[in-house]
Amino acid sequence: MGSLLGKVDWIGRSGLLEKLLEEQDGLVIQTLDQGFEAEVMKIVSGRESFVLKLWNKSSRPDIRTQFLLLKELFERGIAVSEPLGWGIDTNGDQVLLTTFDGTPVKKVNARKLAVLADMLAKLHQIKVEDLQGTHLPANDFMKYFFPGVEEYADISRLLIPLVQKAQMKQESIIHGDFHMNNIVEKNGRYTVIDWTNGQTGDPGYDFAWSVVLLSVYISEPYAAAFRSAYLQRYNIGPEKLKIYEALAVLRWRLLQRSGGVPVKQDTFQRITSIAEHNPFLQG
Structure with a gap:
């Protein structure tokens, strides 16, 4: 799990993401239901859970814009997951990390x-x-x-x-x-x-x-x-x-x-x- 987070060039990152990167060797990964566009994983750190979405299929949306939109909506009190980071992995695929909300x-x-x-x-x-x-x-x-x-x-x-x-x-x-x-x-x-x-x-x-x-x-x-x-x-x-x-x-x-x-x-x-x-x- 650690190697996955560590191999992402995190362009947008939060303080919580920094903490996860420090303890990445102890993180647990679980595969969630896969969509048509991306691979979805659940990351567990103690009692906290997060969602990592990896666009490694044919779809190539603008994840930077999605990250900024989620940040804006979250700060306005709209019921969205808190965005924690976005970046690009070594394969050139876009990655988005958010809180896990159920x-x-x-x-x-x-x-x-x-x-x-x-x-x-x-x-x-x-x-x-x-x-x-x-x-x-x-x-x-x-x-x-x-x-x-x-x-x-x-x-x-x-x-x-x-x-x-x-x-x-x-x-x-x-x-x-x-x-x-x-x-x-x-x-x-x-x-x-x-x-x-x-x-x-x-x-x-x-x-x-x-x-x-x-x-x-x-x-x-x-x-x-x-x-x-x-x-x-x-x-x-x-x-x-x-x-x-x-x-x-x-x-x-x-x-x-x-x-x-x-x-x-x-x-x-x-x-x-x-x-x-x-x-x-x-x-």
Whole structure:
């Protein structure tokens, strides 16, 4: 374990990271669930635990920006892991070290979903212009969230006019993939993880993506509870919400065709039901 920490050129580092480097021979490493983009490890030092994320796969996100964003959000009281260091290892792969804040949420209820909705709304209320020294990307919406969509005429036909109708405003911070697997729980405290898609964006779409995923993979009543709690904090008009929801459904359809989303026994039935009740997805 020690050799792994020691072989990283730590560009951004905290006092706690310095302490870990001094005692690295006594650290214990545990492998966590691996994502599509990075190798994830848990580092244990006495009673404290940390997460080391190593981007050694095809994905090459900007980890410096992610580190600075987490630092800013943590200092503002947003429920994120505390960033402790980022750097580049001897293979040229980027590395991020944060606190370990629990395991993914497995069971939900209306009270818990209200807390999570409040967390997301609190994030969306931070305007990009208020950030101190963190320069988030403002990506082209279609290129970032719908890569390769031009290959699917049925999706493109609906998508292009919807994006125009949405008139998105990239003025807030969005997570980009706010769902149960990216929310961890420890001692009753919830933390939002995996900020690879963190960027300047439109809160309405970010919120709608979360609602659609809840409807598809948890249940419509729980999605409704999350929706209601969020809209009490961050108001989105009903027609605008339907547009964002339609965009989220189309993105799910695009990802499904490339195997990028899990599919269970009733998944297609649920996504179809959402589409059938959305006026912008008829036909």
